[in-house]
Amino acid sequence: MKKFENIKIYKDKREHLYVQLYKEIKNLIIEGKLNKDEKLPPIRKLAQLLDINNVTVVKSYHILEEEGLVYKKIGSGTYISSDFITYISRNEQEKERVSSLSLIEQGQIQVKGNMINFASATPMAELFPVDDFKQVLNEVLDRDKGRAFDYQQSQGYLPLRKTLVEYIKGYNIITDIDNLQIISGAQQGIDIIAKALLNYGDTVIVESPSYTGAIASFKSRGAKIIDVNLLEDGIDLKNLEKKIQIFKPKFIYLMPNFQNPTGISYSINKKEEVIKLCKKYKVYIVEDDYLSDLNFYSRDNTTLKSLDLNNELVIYVKSFSKIFMPGLRLGFLVAPSIFYDNLIFAKHLSDISTSGLLQRALELYFSRGTWKEHIKYMEEKYKSGFDTMVGSVKKYMPPEVKYIYPKGGVNFWFKLPKEISLKHFYEQAINKNVAFAPGNLFFIHNHDDNHFRLSIASVNNDEIDKGISILSNIINNLINNKVEKEKIKNIYKPIL
Ligand SMILES: Cc1ncc(COP(=O)(O)O)c(C=O)c1O
Numbered sequence: 001m002k003k004f005e006n007i008k009i010y011k012d013k014r015e016h017l018y019v020q021l022y023k024e025i026k027n028l029i030i031e032g033k034l035n036k037d038e039k040l041p042p043i044r045k046l047a048q049l050l051d052i053n054n055v056t057v058v059k060s061y062h063i064l065e066e067e068g069l070v071y072k073k074i075g076s077g078t079y080i081s082s083d084f085i086t087y088i089s090r091n092e093q094e095k096e097r098v099s100s101l102s103l104i105e106q107g108q109i110q111v112k113g114n115m116i117n118f119a120s121a122t123p124m125a126e127l128f129p130v131d132d133f134k135q136v137l138n139e140v141l142d143r144d145k146g147r148a149f150d151y152q153q154s155q156g157y158l159p160l161r162k163t164l165v166e167y168i169k170g171y172n173i174i175t176d177i178d179n180l181q182i183i184s185g186a187q188q189g190i191d192i193i194a195k196a197l198l199n200y201g202d203t204v205i206v207e208s209p210s211y212t213g214a215i216a217s218f219k220s221r222g223a224k225i226i227d228v229n230l231l232e233d234g235i236d237l238k239n240l241e242k243k244i245q246i247f248k249p250k251f252i253y254l255m256p257n258f259q260n261p262t263g264i265s266y267s268i269n270k271k272e273e274v275i276k277l278c279k280k281y282k283v284y285i286v287e288d289d290y291l292s293d294l295n296f297y298s299r300d301n302t303t304l305k306s307l308d309l310n311n312e313l314v315i316y317v318k319s320f321s322k323i324f325m326p327g328l329r330l331g332f333l334v335a336p337s338i339f340y341d342n343l344i345f346a347k348h349l350s351d352i353s354t355s356g357l358l359q360r361a362l363e364l365y366f367s368r369g370t371w372k373e374h375i376k377y378m379e380e381k382y383k384s385g386f387d388t389m390v391g392s393v394k395k396y397m398p399p400e401v402k403y404i405y406p407k408g409g410v411n412f413w414f415k416l417p418k419e420i421s422l423k424h425f426y427e428q429a430i431n432k433n434v435a436f437a438p439g440n441l442f443f444i445h446n447h448d449d450n451h452f453r454l455s456i457a458s459v460n461n462d463e464i465d466k467g468i469s470i471l472s473n474i475i476n477n478l479i480n481n482k483v484e485k486e487k488i489k490n491i492y493k494p495i496l
Contacts, residue, residue: 018059156182186319209442234266258409396472
């Protein structure tokens with residue numbers, strides 16, 4: 001009971017008392033002050049100690065249980081979950097490694113200069129259209145002078161919004177200017193959606209695996225994250241329907257074209273079924289379109305937004321980072337009208353507005369038609385890398401490694417044979433100067449240990465071929481070592 005004496009509950013705070021108590025106990029667990037299988041105080045005693053209602057304690061224990069932090073023994077009480085403790089200590093051990101990997105994933109730390117970098121999904125700086133953009137920037141400065149540096153409307157620079165409304169007609173997305181919001185990159189878009197739509201304890205369904213940046217945003221709002229498996233043609237619909245019925249999510253977060261990390265694209269049939277299902281259960285969809293532009297071997301890169309004919313179901317988030325310049329921090333979202341006010345409010349709180357200078361420059365870049373030329377150029381570059389990747393994987397990758405060829409995009413997703421340790425593979429690859437993204441980063445509990453993602457965005461064709469050859473050699477050696485060890489084990493197998 002002593003450990004609970006310092007818990008502070010403030011009755012004059014707006015936050016519910018049970019949420020305060022839940023957070024206090026969670027902190028005690030995270031700080032290691034409660035041990036695995038330790039019993040929590042009986043409800044009545046803790047309520048008396050803190051001068052609160054029994055129901056408040058019951059509710060907070062309930063949230064802890066839902067999060068897997070504690071478990072109940074009927075007739076005995078509530079105990080600290082051993083699984084959770086194992087999870088924390090494993091995380092502690094791997095904290096440094098995983099956090100540096102997450103940073104690579106976001107393109108935020110430098111992979112050593114001589115490394116072949118399959119980890120980053122960010123395009124190479126050599127491909128950026130610097131001269132063309134310099135020209136439009138100069139023209140904007142001459143034309144708009146100081147106004148280019150004024151605060152911009154939170155919803156975005158009107159001429160740019162008009163231009164984008166026209167542009168996405170080409171992708172069969174028909175929308176009103178009022179429904180289009182400029183954002184400082186898709187990550188901000190996802191974050192303001194989380195702020196505008198989610199309350200503490202709401203559920204969000206995501207694909208498994210999924211994009212870590214989105215999961216982190218939803219978690220930061222106190223949302224419960226539930227995942228649903230991906231199949232070769234998109235999300236597992238049966239499982240999705242079951243989980244929608246059980247968890248009644250606020251929205252589901254999907255990447256239907258060249259999903260990150262798997263590269264999987266939903267079939268058109270599945271896209272239509274997802275829309276039907278969400279309509280039936282009145283669940284919103286957040287569609288993250290970070291890459292549908294790079295469509296090499298399929299005619300279908302239909303977005304869910306284009307199937308949302310009444311603009312009532314899908315919040316569409318568009319990133320330009322993979323096809324343009326990520327450091328510009330520009331993107332846009334298209335949302336149903338009922339979210340209009342909340343989204344503008346959340347955007348205003350986040351950064352007031354996206355840079356007016358850059359919005360004006362992008363508008364000019366679009367209206368000149370330079371954008372279209374650039375996208376064509378990027379498509380050619382990426383397609384060449386994509387084809388090289390497919391060729392090298394066919395040439396070198398051992399048959400024990402499983403994969404599905406995507407039809408476009410920049411990500412390839414592989415499954416190691418069960419007997420190979422992802423950790424060993426990763427360490428050996430780093431020693432041989434090849435970096436990639438281990439699969440566990442993309443799962444909500446980081447539990448996966450035999451997938452990995454290779455991205456072709458930051459590597460040239462020679463590096464792709466050399467890198468795949470190195471990785472394949474490492475895997476072959478790991479497989480052969482395993483086979484040798486098994487043989488030895490069999491020879492010396494004691495007779496029991
Ligand atoms: C699937 C996905 N969505 C969103 C983002 C964030 O994009 P932006 O740079 O536009 O914020 C990324 C970045 O890697 C991503 O992979």
